[in-house]
Structures are given as structure tokens and as C-alpha cells.
Amino acid sequence: MLEITEGSHAVADAVGKCRPQVIAAYPITPQTHIVEALAEMVANCEIDAEYITVESEFSALSACLGASAAGSRVYSATTSQGLALMFEVCFNCAGMRLPVVMSIVNRALGAPLSIWNDQQDSISLRDSGWLQLYAEDNQEATDLHYLAYRVSEDHSILLPSFVCFDGFILSHTYEPVDTLTKEQADSYLPPFKPFQRLDAADPISFGLFAAPDYYMEFRYEIDQAAKKALSVIPKAGREFGELFGRDYSGLVEGYRMDDADCALVAMGSICGTVKDAIDEMRDAGKKVGLLKIRSFRPFPAEEVKKALSGVSRVAVLDKNISLGSKGAVALEIRDALYGSQTPVYDYIIALGGRDVRKKDIARVVSLAEEGKGDLFYGLRDEVLK
Amino acid sequence: MRELRIHGRGxxxxxxxxxxxxxxxxxGGMHAQAFPAFGVERRGAPVQAFVRFxxxxxxxxxQIYEPDYIIVQDSTLIRDVNVFQGMKEGGIAIINTEKAISYPVPEGVKVIAIDATSIALQKIGLPITNTALMGAFAAASGEIDFAALEDAVKRRFKGDLATKNIAAARAAYDSVKGAA
Structure with missing residues (x-):
């Protein structure tokens, strides 16, 4: 049913319909309305979940880890510094092959303190073994939660997932979202069947010590599972589309790319503004397109290479910066295009909540045409002196 | 697409x-998007919120830089904030004020001055002007039906509070319609 609602509440509704058995969260800034709404659903017996309030984000994800190992479908949400505090547990969840799903409401990391949006938080967990899916709007943000559980819990994957959507820009925005009914949700997402679980009657251990003669093999298998998700995500996304009409089979998604000369590459809510800017540039005769990255981990290098094969230049919009190097998305794009002559320009943009307008997108395209890239877009003059 | 920018205080x-x-x-059958200007909200500080139709x-x-409509909840803001910035020619500014407008208004902008504070005090008993101004917006812009507005208020507020807020919105709606 199409309803107009706040992003966080739309996501909470979807998460509730994913039937998590254990939800753990730390309800302090930075948090979101998602866990607040879920706490209410649990208190009102609308969902049959154990809600564990804890004393920190570290404990929130630790509780999820334990509950997942015991065979429960689990959920948490966090953002920014909260995710930073979960760092160690993130690696443990992936290493123990636990299909935890967590919403990351993307926000900047301090210092300086910022409450606003960019994607530095989830990008900083790039190497943790979690799958990372990015949503353009609140519809996608809700739908990707169903998809994430399907993919994470697939016995050929067994890796945790971040569903990333931009803090404030999506989380605090009211817009129409088509919500699934409980029956629809159940038809897509079956009950969790753990591959193995903690059981006092049949004891096993998770996350044990691995000496140098075994550690690498564990890491290899995690990497193989993440790469396997490159085929499992499209399959689960296609099936979602067949059932509900919204197709998520693409690890990447092109917009007006067919005859594009310049391709913008972006992730998350900025893609909406980019699409509107592209329509205006197209009307003015400029052949510009967008390649939206939905799956950042695993990274679909082959799909990117194919999608960008016909363009003369690529302008990447990075809402993050690997300090001392480049934006994380641009690094991936350059790697995917290694050996081609297509120039890839990187633009660090919209950090810490700086607003992006259509004219900024047009300006980025002009800079790429002039061969000017690898820069922070829109800096104040005083830092450039 | 039409855009509304609301100026108020926390x-x-x-x-x-x-x-x-x-x-x-x-x-009412339209696509709509609403979001705040994200900040560290404090009571009394200038704030903005946005709607697209x-x-x-x-x-x-x-954010919205070239609005078709603005709502100004507190006319003392006009000293500190250029509320009219970027307004489109033919735009409508709904301003809560008890006095006549004595400051320059950009050419081509239609000003609807309404004493929403008095309406709110009378109908709600508190100087909370947002529902009255929503009524004025419905009347002046035609973007939303009063019945839809009434439903939206009922969904957010319960019982007596909903009734009082709807009365405030109605009074402002009728006042703007009556003046037109």
C-alpha cells in the first residue's frame, strides 16, 4: 500500500515485517527513529521479538552476534560514531559467518563533530566482510532490508549486511513508500534457517583461535562468499521484482547511459538529484548519464566495466574520502577500468551534510570536460589560499 | 514541481x-516530499522546513532555494533572515503578523498577512501557529484541500487537540478565502 511516511518509520515497518527475533540497540544520539519505532512495536506485541536495550553500540552488536549464533534472526541500526564503536564486533560477525542485518543511516564521523550526512561511516567498514547495499530513496531503503536478509541468510553466503541510506536526507524525509503486507513479506522472506547454531545439546564453537596455518583459509572463504553474493543479490533482487514490481536485480543501475559521453557515478540519495540534473543537461544537448552503485560490497567490477565501456569520461561523486588517497568509490571504478583509456575523475562532495544542488552536478560535469578532477568540490576559498 | 519553504523558530x-x-x-493525489533543514534544533532559533509538490x-x-511559496511563522525573523530569498515571480508569501507589512517585499510576490497568533490563542489557547498557517496556505495556494488537511491533522493529534487545531486552521482558511 502506498503511504506517505518518514523514512525511518518506513524502514522500521519493513524491518518489523522481516520478523527479527532479537533486536538490540543503544538509544542515544546518534540513533534514529527506526529503533524507537521498533521498540514501540515490541512493547505493543505487534512483533514477536526480544528487544534488548544495552549500554553501548559495542554491546548492541555483541548482543546481535550472540543471538544470531544461537539461531535467531537479528537486527540493529546505527550511524556515525555508533558504528565506529561497533568496529571490532563487525569483523567478528563476518568472521563467524553470522547473517546479521543492520541499517546504517549514513552520517559523518568526527572530529570535528558533525551530525550531518555523508557516507564515511559505512565506507570505513569497507573491509569488514559485511555486504553493503546503498539506497537512493525511501522505497529502496525499505525494500533492501528484505533483500538483505534473503542474501545474508543464503547458506552459500552467510555474511552480515549493511543496508545504507542517507541520514536526514532520507531518514527524516516524508515521501510516499509502497509498503508490503505481512503476507507479501512472508512470501518473499521465509523464516530463518540457521546453517549451524549454538545448542547446549550439540555443542559447537564460533570464532575460535586460528593459528597461521589456518587463518588465511578462513579469510579466503569469507572473500569467496562475498564474491558469491555478486550472483545471489541479482537473483534475490529479480525475485523481489517478479513479486512486487520493483526490480533490484542490478548490482548497478544505469540512468540515460545508452549514448552517454560523460558518466557520473554515485551511491545513495544523491542519485535522485543527479537524475534531475541529467534531464536538464540532456535537454541542453549534453550526453550525460548516471551509473548508480547499489552494491558497494561486494563490488561489481565486471558490471561497472560493461556499463562504462562506451563513455569518454567518468566523474565519480564520493561522499567519503580515504584520507591521503581518494574517494573509495573512485578507487573501485579506476580498478574496474584498469587498462582502459577512459579518464576517471574523482569529486569529494557533500561531506558533513553540505547540500548538493542540480547546478553543482552540472558544474562537476563541466570540470570533467575540462579534465579537472581529483578534488574536493565546492571548498571555501580560504582553505585554498 | 512547486516548492514551499517554511520559516519559523524552534x-x-x-x-x-x-x-x-x-x-x-x-x-489529494499528488506526490509530495517534506523534510527539515537539518540542524542542531534549539527552541527559538531560526529553522526551516521544506515541502515539494x-x-x-x-x-x-x-534544499529549497527558489520557492513558489513561503510561510513565515514569526515576523520577527524578517529582521534576521531574508525569508524572501530566491522567491519565484508570482510566488505567495504567507506571513504571521499582527501589524501591517512595513518591510520591502520583492516585486511579483503576493503577500498574505494573517494574525495566526491571535487565531491560535483564541482557538487552541496557545501561541502555536502552525495549523492556522496551514489553513492559510491551503486557502492561498490551492495545493491542498481543507478536508485533506483536516484528515492529516486528525492523524497526528488526538481528540480535543485535533479539534482545536482544526478550528484554528479553519479560521485562518476562511479568513484568507474571505479576503480574496
Missing amino acids: GQGSVTAAELIAVAAFE DNKKIRLRS
Whole structure:
């Protein structure tokens, strides 16, 4: 049913319909309305979940880890510094092959303190073994939660997932979202069947010590599972589309790319503004397109290479910066295009909540045409002196 | 696409007004998007909230710089904030004021001055002006039906509070319609 609602509440509704058995969260800034709404659903017996309030984000994800190992479908949400505090547990969840799903409401990391949006938080967990899916709007943000559980819990994957959507820009925005009914949700997402679980009657251990003669093999298998998700995500996304009409089979998604000369590459809510800017540039005769990255981990290098094969230049919009190097998305794009002559320009943009307008997108395209890239877009003059 | 920018002070319900206007527009069959200017909200500090209306899906995520409409909840803001900045020719400014407008207004902007504070005090018993201004907006812009606005208010507020807020919105709606 199409309803107009706040992003966080739309996501909470979807998460509730994913039937998590254990939800753990730390309800302090930075948090979101998602866990607040879920706490209410649990208190009102609308969902049959154990809600564990804890004393920190570290404990929130630790509780999820334990509950997942015991065979429960689990959920948490966090953002920014909260995710930073979960760092160690993130690696443990992936290493123990636990299909935890967590919403990351993307926000900047301090210092300086910022409450606003960019994607530095989830990008900083790039190497943790979690799958990372990015949503353009609140519809996608809700739908990707169903998809994430399907993919994470697939016995050929067994890796945790971040569903990333931009803090404030999506989380605090009211817009129409088509919500699934409980029956629809159940038809897509079956009950969790753990591959193995903690059981006092049949004891096993998770996350044990691995000496140098075994550690690498564990890491290899995690990497193989993440790469396997490159085929499992499209399959689960296609099936979602067949059932509900919204197709998520693409690890990447092109917009007006067919005859594009310049391709913008972006992730998350900025893609909406980019699409509107592209329509205006197209009307003015400029052949510009967008390649939206939905799956950042695993990274679909082959799909990117194919999608960008016909363009003369690529302008990447990075809402993050690997300090001392480049934006994380641009690094991936350059790697995917290694050996081609297509120039890839990187633009660090919209950090810490700086607003992006259509004219900024047009300006980025002009800079790429002039061969000017690898820069922070829109800096104040005083830092450039 | 039409765009509305609401100027207020923290605590005056600008964000709620934006959300309820979007809900009413959506119920009237339009696509709508509402969001606040994200900040460290403090009571009394200048705040903004935004609404977009369109007959197709809204993708744009930037803040609103060239509004078709503005609502100013507190006319003392006009000293500190250029509330008219970027307003489109033919735009409508709904300003809560008890006095006549004595400051320059950009050419081509239609000003609707309404004493929403008095209406709110009379109908709600509190100087919370957002629902009255929503009524004025409905009357002046035609973007939302009063019935849809009433439904949106009822969904947010319960019982007596809903009744009082609807009465405030109605009084402002009738006042603007009567003046037109």
C-alpha cells in the first residue's frame, strides 16, 4: 500500500515485517527513529521479538552476534560514531559467518563533530566482510532490508549486511513508500534457517583461535562468499521484482547511459538529484548519464566495466574520502577500468551534510570536460589560499 | 514541481507543518516530499522546513532555494533572515503578523498577512501557529484541500487537540478565502 511516511518509520515497518527475533540497540544520539519505532512495536506485541536495550553500540552488536549464533534472526541500526564503536564486533560477525542485518543511516564521523550526512561511516567498514547495499530513496531503503536478509541468510553466503541510506536526507524525509503486507513479506522472506547454531545439546564453537596455518583459509572463504553474493543479490533482487514490481536485480543501475559521453557515478540519495540534473543537461544537448552503485560490497567490477565501456569520461561523486588517497568509490571504478583509456575523475562532495544542488552536478560535469578532477568540490576559498 | 519553504523558530512546529502539508497533498493525489533543514534544533532559533509538490515522483534532494511559496511563522525573523530569498515571480508569501507589512517585499510576490497568533490563542489557547498557517496556505495556494488537511491533522493529534487545531486552521482558511 502506498503511504506517505518518514523514512525511518518506513524502514522500521519493513524491518518489523522481516520478523527479527532479537533486536538490540543503544538509544542515544546518534540513533534514529527506526529503533524507537521498533521498540514501540515490541512493547505493543505487534512483533514477536526480544528487544534488548544495552549500554553501548559495542554491546548492541555483541548482543546481535550472540543471538544470531544461537539461531535467531537479528537486527540493529546505527550511524556515525555508533558504528565506529561497533568496529571490532563487525569483523567478528563476518568472521563467524553470522547473517546479521543492520541499517546504517549514513552520517559523518568526527572530529570535528558533525551530525550531518555523508557516507564515511559505512565506507570505513569497507573491509569488514559485511555486504553493503546503498539506497537512493525511501522505497529502496525499505525494500533492501528484505533483500538483505534473503542474501545474508543464503547458506552459500552467510555474511552480515549493511543496508545504507542517507541520514536526514532520507531518514527524516516524508515521501510516499509502497509498503508490503505481512503476507507479501512472508512470501518473499521465509523464516530463518540457521546453517549451524549454538545448542547446549550439540555443542559447537564460533570464532575460535586460528593459528597461521589456518587463518588465511578462513579469510579466503569469507572473500569467496562475498564474491558469491555478486550472483545471489541479482537473483534475490529479480525475485523481489517478479513479486512486487520493483526490480533490484542490478548490482548497478544505469540512468540515460545508452549514448552517454560523460558518466557520473554515485551511491545513495544523491542519485535522485543527479537524475534531475541529467534531464536538464540532456535537454541542453549534453550526453550525460548516471551509473548508480547499489552494491558497494561486494563490488561489481565486471558490471561497472560493461556499463562504462562506451563513455569518454567518468566523474565519480564520493561522499567519503580515504584520507591521503581518494574517494573509495573512485578507487573501485579506476580498478574496474584498469587498462582502459577512459579518464576517471574523482569529486569529494557533500561531506558533513553540505547540500548538493542540480547546478553543482552540472558544474562537476563541466570540470570533467575540462579534465579537472581529483578534488574536493565546492571548498571555501580560504582553505585554498 | 512547486516548492514551499517554511520559516519559523524552534518549537513553533515548522517541521510538523511541513509533514502535515505533505500528507494532505499526498492524500489529494499528488506526490509530495517534506523534510527539515537539518540542524542542531534549539527552541527559538531560526529553522526551516521544506515541502515539494509534483504530479510525478520527486527525486530532487537539495534544499529549497527558489520557492513558489513561503510561510513565515514569526515576523520577527524578517529582521534576521531574508525569508524572501530566491522567491519565484508570482510566488505567495504567507506571513504571521499582527501589524501591517512595513518591510520591502520583492516585486511579483503576493503577500498574505494573517494574525495566526491571535487565531491560535483564541482557538487552541496557545501561541502555536502552525495549523492556522496551514489553513492559510491551503486557502492561498490551492495545493491542498481543507478536508485533506483536516484528515492529516486528525492523524497526528488526538481528540480535543485535533479539534482545536482544526478550528484554528479553519479560521485562518476562511479568513484568507474571505479576503480574496
